[in-house]
Each structure stands twice: as C-alpha cells, then as structure tokens.
Amino acid sequence: MPQKIKQLMELAPQGQEVTVQGWVRTFRANRFIALNDGSTLGNLQCVVDFETLEEDTLKTISTGAALKITGNFIESQGKGQHAEIQVTELHVYGTADPETYPIQPKKHSFEFLREKAHLRVRTATFSAVMRVRAALAFAVHQFFRDQGFHYVNTPIITGSDAEGAGEMFRVSTLDPKAPTLNEQGNVDFQKDFFGKETHLTVSGQLEAETYAMGLGEVYTFGPTFRAENSNTTRHLAEFWMIEPEMAFYDLDDNMDLAEKFIKKVLEYVLENCREDLVFLDERFAKEEQAKPQQQRSDMGLLDKIKFVVDNNFVRISYSEAIDILRQSKPNKKKKFAYLIDEWGADLQSEHERFLVEKHFKKPVILFDYPAKIKAFYMRLNDDQKTVRAMDILFPGIGEIVGGSQREERLDVLRSRMEEMGVEEEELWWYLDLRRFGSAPHSGFGLGFERLVLFATGMTNIRDVIPFPRTPQNASF
Numbered sequence: 473m474p475q476k477i478k479q480l481m482e483l484a485p486q487g488q489e490v491t492v493q494g495w496v497r498t499f500r501a502n503r504f505i506a507l508n509d510g511s512t513l514g515n516l517q518c519v520v521d522f523e524t525l526e527e528d529t530l531k532t533i534s535t536g537a538a539l540k541i542t543g544n545f546i547e548s549q550g551k552g553q554h555a556e557i558q559v560t561e562l563h564v565y566g567t568a569d570p571e572t573y574p575i576q577p578k579k580h581s582f583e584f585l586r587e588k589a590h591l592r593v594r595t596a597t598f599s600a601v602m603r604v605r606a607a608l609a610f611a612v613h614q615f616f617r618d619q620g621f622h623y624v625n626t627p628i629i630t631g632s633d634a635e636g637a638g639e640m641f642r643v644s645t646l647d648p649k650a651p652t653l654n655e656q657g658n659v660d661f662q663k664d665f666f667g668k669e670t671h672l673t674v675s676g677q678l679e680a681e682t683y684a685m686g687l688g689e690v691y692t693f694g695p696t697f698r699a700e701n702s703n704t705t706r707h708l709a710e711f712w713m714i715e716p717e718m719a720f721y722d723l724d725d726n727m728d729l730a731e732k733f734i735k736k737v738l739e740y741v742l743e744n745c746r747e748d749l750v751f752l753d754e755r756f757a758k759e760e761q762a763k764p765q766q767q768r769s770d771m772g773l774l775d776k777i778k779f780v781v782d783n784n785f786v787r788i789s790y791s792e793a794i795d796i797l798r799q800s801k802p803n804k805k806k807k808f809a810y811l812i813d814e815w816g817a818d819l820q821s822e823h824e825r826f827l828v829e830k831h832f833k834k835p836v837i838l839f840d841y842p843a844k845i846k847a848f849y850m851r852l853n854d855d856q857k858t859v860r861a862m863d864i865l866f867p868g869i870g871e872i873v874g875g876s877q878r879e880e881r882l883d884v885l886r887s888r889m890e891e892m893g894v895e896e897e898e899l900w901w902y903l904d905l906r907r908f909g910s911a912p913h914s915g916f917g918l919g920f921e922r923l924v925l926f927a928t929g930m931t932n933i934r935d936v937i938p939f940p941r942t943p944q945n946a947s948f
C-alpha cells in the first residue's frame with residue numbers, strides 16, 4: 473500500500489522500502505523529483521539514478537506529471553530536507569506537457585490562477601489554503617458537537633425570502649422564452665415545477681428556528697446564494713454559512729457563544745495546521761512588505777490569529793458606535809465616502825473598518841441596531857427604535873457574523889412584518905412557532921469564506937473557495 477508523504481516524513485529514514493504517489497512539483501538536473509501528494513505542504517525529494525532508469529521514461533517526467541515511486545527511504549544526502557527516496561521503480565500515470573501545462577514552477581498571479589481554478593490546488597499556496605479550509609470545517613462540527621448542538625440540513629430551494637432583501641436566484645423549469653402566462657399576463661408560477669415561485673436560499677435561519685424549537689440547540693452548515701451585484705473582495709454569489717440557533721438564549725448568550733466559537737475554531741487551526749499557517753504567514757508578510765507603510769498590517773498572520781484567540785472582543789451598541797464615528801477624524805475631515813451625520817444611518821464597510829482597525833484595534837461586536845435597517849425577525853427593544861441585533865466585525869474583513877435575538881412575541885412580529893412588507897401567507901409556519909410554545913431564542917450566521925480569509929491571510933474571497941461564483945462568472 474502506498475504511503476502518504478505526511479506520514480512518511482514522521483518516520484525515521486532507515487533505508488526501508490516505501491511507495492508513494494503524487495504529482496511532480498519540480499524536476500531538476502534529470503535527477504531530483506520534488507513530489508507532492510497533497511497530504512502536506514512539503515514535497516518529498518525522490519532521487520533517480522539515470523543509469524537504472526530508461527531514458528524514454530525520464531523524458532516523460534516534468535512538472536505536473538502523476539507518478540508512482542518505489543524506493544529506499546534514506547537520510548538525505550543533500551541540504552534542505554531530512555529524508556529522501558532513492559528511486560528503484562518509477563511509473564508514470566500521466567504526463568503533463570510543459571508546453572501546455574499552465575502551472576509551472578514560477579510565481580503565477582492569483583488572477584491568472586483563478587482562470588485555472590481546476591489546477592490551482594496543485595500550487596503550494598492553494599493547497600495550504602484548502603487544507604486550512606478543510607480543518608476549519610472539521611473544527612466547526614467538533615465545536616458544536618462538544619457543546620451538545622445538533623447538525624440540521626435546511627432546504628436549498630426555498631419558497632420564502634429569509635432576509636426580506638429580495639436578492640435571490642430564481643429556481644424554475646419554465647421555458648424562459650415562452651413561460652406560461654396567467655390572466656393578468658404575468659408568469660404563471662402555478663405551472664412551474666413546485667407550483668409556486670421558488671429561489672435558492674439566502675439563509676437557512678427561518679427553518680433552523682423551527683428545529684431549535686424542538687431540538688433546543690442546532691446549527692446548519694450549508695451553501696447560501698445571494699444575487700447581489702457586489703463585485704468586492706468580500707462577496708460571493710454562492711458561499712457557505714454556519715447558522716447556530718438556540719432556544720432560551722438571549723442576545724448576551726448569543727454574543728458569548730459566537731465569540732467562544734470563533735476563538736475555538738481558530739485555536740484548532742493554530743494547533744493543527746502549523747506548517748500551512750507558517751507558510752501562509754510568510755506569504756502574508758511578503759505581500760505586506762509590498763504595500764505602502766501606512767497600509768501595512770502591524771501584525772503577522774499568526775500574531776493576528778493569536779491576538780483574536782487571546783483577547784476579548786469589544787462590545788458596544790450601535791448608538792455608541794455612531795457617537796465615535798461622528799467624532800472621528802475621517803468624518804470631521806470628510807474622508808469617509810458616506811459621512812456619519814444622523815443616528816439611524818446604515819454603517820458602510822469604511823465605518824466598520826475604522827472602528828475595528830483604527831479605533832479599537834480589536835474585533836468588535838456591535839449590538840442594538842436601528843430597527844429600520846435590520847430584518848423583520850429581530851427582537852424589538854423597549855425603546856421601540858432598536859432591535860436586538862449583533863454584528864461581529866473583524867480586522868481586514870469587516871462583518872464576519874450577523875445575528876440577533878429573535879422576536880418571539882406573535883403580535884410584535886406581525887406588526888414588524890407588516891411594516892417591512894413581509895407577507896404572512898408565505899411565513900404562516902414561522903408564525904406558528906410564536907403560536908405554539910413560543911420561547912426566547914437567538915442565533916447568528918457566520919460566513920465561512922470570510923473566516924477562511926481571516927485564518928489564511930488571503931485578500932480576495934475568490935481565493936478561499938474552490939470554485940468562486942461572482943457576477944459574470946460561473947466557470948467550472
């Protein structure tokens with residue numbers, strides 16, 4: 473049975489015979505193959521003796537080729553690695569023509585690699601990012617299981633708009649050229665596959681709430697879709713969200729859980745992805761060096777992660793944040809694109825970044841937002857003006873979590889829905905939760921890719937998901 477390079481590297485080289493399989497990263501001097509199998513960042517050096525190997529075979533070895541190698545695992549004769557394989561047998565599964573194989577051993581730009589998204593995981597950076605991503609996903613499940621939460625799967629095709637924002641992708645089998653029309657001349661969705669208008673979900677929250685009202689503490693971890701035309705380094709049209717929902721939690725309990733959760737999963741990767749993070753830390757440092765002095769991060773990647781794990785997040789109300797922003801230098805000097813003038817303004821990412829990166833220099837939890845700028849399901853405060861919402865803002869990322877205590881009072885919820893133009897007919901089942909055994913409850917959503925961005929020090933969200941979906945782009 474062939475071995476994984478990761479496991480092999482933990483063994484003492486004593487000349488034992490081993491077999492490995494992987495892809496050639498480099499082939500030097502017709503003698504040294506750097507082989508990588510994805511199990512770990514490092515390549516395994518395999519030394520071929522060209523006298524024992526046929527010249528025809530040698531010629532087919534180049535960067536990108538898939539090989540099976542058997543040989544003796546020995547202490548390395550050269551510098552740079554502790555062990556290597558002295559090749560006795562070599563089989564080429566598949567060659568990679570150097571004239572056409574795009575991933576050559578040189579620096580490729582991330583823009584170039586996005587166009588080769590099917591091959592980019594064969595680079596050191598992308599393999600490191602994707603291993604960290606996989607480890608974070610595991611840590612998410614582990615955290616919630618340890619806390620006694622149940623994993624639930626909420627629908628991807630939905631008949632309701634959870635956020636009431638209307639930025640949804642339609643799901644339909646009607647003929648786009650000639651859809652059936654009703655008497656009013658509108659598209660007749662009764663003739664559509666589900667007999668009604670349906671979309672891809674923007675959030676599993678509303679369905680997760682139904683499960684929290686029976687299982688107590690639940691979480692979802694699934695894909696969500698938003699047709700917002702935001703061509704930024706923080707937005708995807710298809711992204712993964714983790715949404716815990718807890719019966720009997722108030723907003724403080726919710727914030728405590730969110731903070732503990734983020735710290736735990738980051739701690740997990742610090743402990744379990746050391747090699748990849750050290751590599752990404754070096755990459756991050758190089759990138760920072762290339763920036764003008766004022767824009768440079770004053771911390772390295774590993775330090776940034778440790779800082780979040782070790783320090784309490786700042787918690788302030790929206791109203792306090794508005795006061796800080798109003799008094800801030802960029803506001804007074806009119807440097808913000810959106811000046812903060814009145815209470816009630818929606819915060820833009822420039823404001824969020826000011827609070828996190830300049831003012832507090834820490835993750836910040838903002839709570840008690842104006843009702844007007846938040847979703848209908850958030851619990852109304854006694855002031856009748858604000859709701860029990862909370863957003864967690866992260867350095868370099870902006871909003872990473874959005875959540876709230878939910879409105880559990882039927883009459884208040886109905887009047888909020890009416891105010892915000894959310895139809896009761898679609899959400900009769902959601903209202904039922906308030907009719908039968910209603911209880912205080914809370915939850916939040918964490919954008920998984922934004923977490924991966926933070927943990928890997930990458931700058932574009934398109935580079936932390938295998939195949940990004942963004943406006944005008946759904947290749948692969």
Ligand code: 4AD
Pocket residue numbers: 634635674675676677698706707708709711713715716871872873874875876915916917918919920921922
């Ligand atoms: O703040 P949002 O819209 O909250 C909800 O959807 C709630 N239903 C969550 C809940 O309470 N259960 O989205 C939650 C998070 C954001 O904080 C952000 O991290 C991420 O999802 N997010 C995106 N990530 C990538 N691309 C996008 N277009 C995103 N939109 C939101």
Ligand code: MG
Pocket residue numbers: 863871873874
């Ligand atoms: Mg939000």
